[in-house]
Amino acid sequence: MSKQNDLTSEQISKVLNAAEILIQLHKSGALGGEVMPEDANPALSKSTDENYLYFTLPMALNYQRNSYSLWESALKTYHDSETVDVFSPAAVMNMGVDVLREKLLKHKLALQPTKHPQIWAQLCQTFMQRFNGSVKNFFADCNHRVEIIKHDMNANKKQFPYLSGVKIMNYWLYVMEQYTDAVFLDRENITVAPDTHVLQASVRLGLITQEDIKYPNIRLMVSERWGVVCDEVSWLPIDIHTPLWLWSRGGFAIELG
Numbered sequence: 001m002s003k004q005n006d007l008t009s010e011q012i013s014k015v016l017n018a019a020e021i022l023i024q025l026h027k028s029g030a031l032g033g034e035v036m037p038e039d040a041n042p043a044l045s046k047s048t049d050e051n052y053l054y055f056t057l058p059m060a061l062n063y064q065r066n067s068y069s070l071w072e073s074a075l076k077t078y079h080d081s082e083t084v085d086v087f088s089p090a091a092v093m094n095m096g097v098d099v100l101r102e103k104l105l106k107h108k109l110a111l112q113p114t115k116h117p118q119i120w121a122q123l124c125q126t127f128m129q130r131f132n133g134s135v136k137n138f139f140a141d142c143n144h145r146v147e148i149i150k151h152d153m154n155a156n157k158k159q160f161p162y163l164s165g166v167k168i169m170n171y172w173l174y175v176m177e178q179y180t181d182a183v184f185l186d187r188e189n190i191t192v193a194p195d196t197h198v199l200q201a202s203v204r205l206g207l208i209t210q211e212d213i214k215y216p217n218i219r220l221m222v223s224e225r226w227g228v229v230c231d232e233v234s235w236l237p238i239d240i241h242t243p244l245w246l247w248s249r250g251g252f253a254i255e256l257g
Contacts, residue, residue: 007207007228015205015229018256022243023235025254031246037067038175040075046181052135053087053127054078055179058109059172060119060163065111076107083107089124089133097121119161126159139182146173146189166219167193174238190238191223197248198222198241204252 025031044051058074077083083103085091092100101110101117110116124133131137142148153164162168171193176182184190192198199222202208207225212218226237247254 007225011206012229015207016233018205019229019240019243020233021256022247023240026243026246030254031243032250033242033246036242037071038179040068040071041179042075042078046179049134049136050087052176052180052182053089055175056135056163056172057087057120057123059168059175060123060161061110061116062168062171063162063165070109073107073109077103077109080107086120089128092121092124093128122159122161123163126156130159135176136182139184144182144184145186146184147186149173149184150189166223167195170223170238171195171241174241187238188236190236192226192237192244193241194219194222195245197245201244201248201252202226204248 022031026033038055041054044054054074058070062070078087083106085095086100086103086109095103097117100121101113104110104117104120105113110120127133127135127138131141138152139149142152150169153160153169157164163172170191173184173190174193177184177187177190194202199208199213199218202222202225203210203213207229208218208222212221215221223237226240230237230240
């Protein structure tokens with residue numbers, strides 16, 4: 001598999017031109033995306049701890065499943081008086097694993113009856129023990145710097161199950177920018193979140209090959225390559241994520257020429 005710095009200037013120029021077109025198509029609405037998965041939310045005040053937790057805990061369960069279904073389940077769980085307390089780390093720490101499992105499964109927020117509750121409980125434990133149950137405190141402790149947040153999460157992966165993965169961590173930080181009042185001082189360190197759609201779009205643009213996808217570290221390589229491509233433009237790597245995602249999800253119906 002080729003390395004991220006093997007990109008030729010011609011490749012970079014070609015991918016960059018296509019990316020610019022995609023960004024403009026997205027801004028014009030041509031790629032769709034009027035309703036994104038995370039739009040299924042209870043419209044909490046952006047600055048509250050509750051809002052930060054709402055967009056954090058379900059994110060760790062966002063793998064190998066439909067994102068729209070995940071967030072619809074999260075909203076149903078939040079609006080149900082019998083299950084809303086799963087979004088409170090303090091409450092989760094005081095409920096048994098069987099109760100947590102039942103609450104998470106009720107509206108299919110959790111799909112795996114053992115693994116998903118364990119992930120949820122571990123995250124709640126981390127935020128309670130280290131940050132008094134607050135994601136905002138975590139960001140503050142890291143001086144609102146993505147580099148420090150990522151370093152902490154990578155150094156303590158067991159404390160942040162799945163949320164610390166290359167794909168989910170970057171997309172989570174992007175979502176926090178969009179749906180909370182979080183402001184990161186070095187948002188350039190939020191890289192492309194290489195989910196399945198982003199990988200396929202990257203193949204389509206020639207950033208990687210279809211053969212590359214089988215390699216275990218492909219997600220890291222795609223993030224690094226987009227960093228190289230975006231090195232000399234005004235927008236940042238994470239800004240191309242949604243256009244790539246929508247383009248792939250739409251079956252590449254729009255030809256870029």
